[in-house]
Amino acid sequence: xxxxxxxxxxxxxxxxxxxxxxxxxRLFGGRLISWIDVVAGVTARRHSGRDVTTACVDHxxxxxxxxxxxxxxxxxxxxxxxxxxxxxxxxxxxxxxxxRAHVNRxxxxxxxxxxxxxxxxxxxxxxxxxxxxxxxxxxxxxxEERARRRE
Ligand SMILES: CC(C)(COP(=O)(O)OP(=O)(O)OC[C@H]1O[C@@H](n2cnc3c(N)ncnc32)[C@H](O)[C@@H]1OP(=O)(O)O)[C@@H](O)C(=O)NCCC(=O)NCCS
Numbered sequence: 003x004x005x006x007x008x009x010x011x012x013x014x015x016x017x018x019x020x021x022x023x024x025x026x027x028r029l030f031g032g033r034l035i036s037w038i039d040v041v042a043g044v045t046a047r048r049h050s051g052r053d054v055t056t057a058c059v060d061h062x063x064x065x066x067x068x069x070x071x072x073x074x075x076x077x078x079x080x081x082x083x084x085x086x087x088x089x090x091x092x093x094x095x096x097x098x099x100x101x102r103a104h105v106n107r108x109x110x111x112x113x114x115x116x117x118x119x120x121x122x123x124x125x126x127x128x129x130x131x132x133x134x135x136x137x138x139x140x141x142x143x144x145x146e147e148r149a150r151r152r153e
């Protein structure tokens with residue numbers, strides 16, 4: 003069985019409060035990373051229908067700051083599936099004064115687990131468009147780079 007990325011697409015929204023802010027007056031990166039991990043986990047659970055664990059956080063890039071009272075939107079999209087693993091792209095945006103800014107991109111590898119916490123096969127990602135194919139091919143390049151790093 004195959005599944006489309008739209009079947010597991012996930013969004014999470016916050017308004018930044020003082021407790022989310024670090025000593026420099028910006029969103030604390032560790033807080034954002036935990037939100038990113040949750041969004042990736044929910045996306046992967048929706049795709050696989052299984053519990054999942056984070057195997058790898060890859061290419062996490064802070065592109066811009068976020069400040070108190072900003073709206074923060076975090077989105078999760080499956081980009082690639084292996085046998086038991088899935089790559090999820092997580093994008094973070096701020097909205098302030100009606101302007102949206104892309105402030106973070108991360109790729110996480112999530113692994114589906116069975117009842118005994120062993121890796122279990124996941125549905126293959128359905129590729130429907132040229133854009134889906136481009137995103138898949140780029141994910142394959144990251145997967146090969148990760149494999150080289152683990153050698
Ligand atoms: C991730 C984990 C389940 C993999 O288990 P394993 O016994 O190594 O299983 P396998 O070798 O069969 O790997 C399973 C899949 O994970 C992938 N994988 C394992 N480690 C990986 C890594 N570091 N980076 C990317 N992918 C990885 C494998 O390529 C394989 O993918 P595939 O089935 O799509 O080909 C295991 O290493 C683990 O539980 N790690 C801890 C995860 C965790 O606790 N995360 C939360 C941290 S707070």
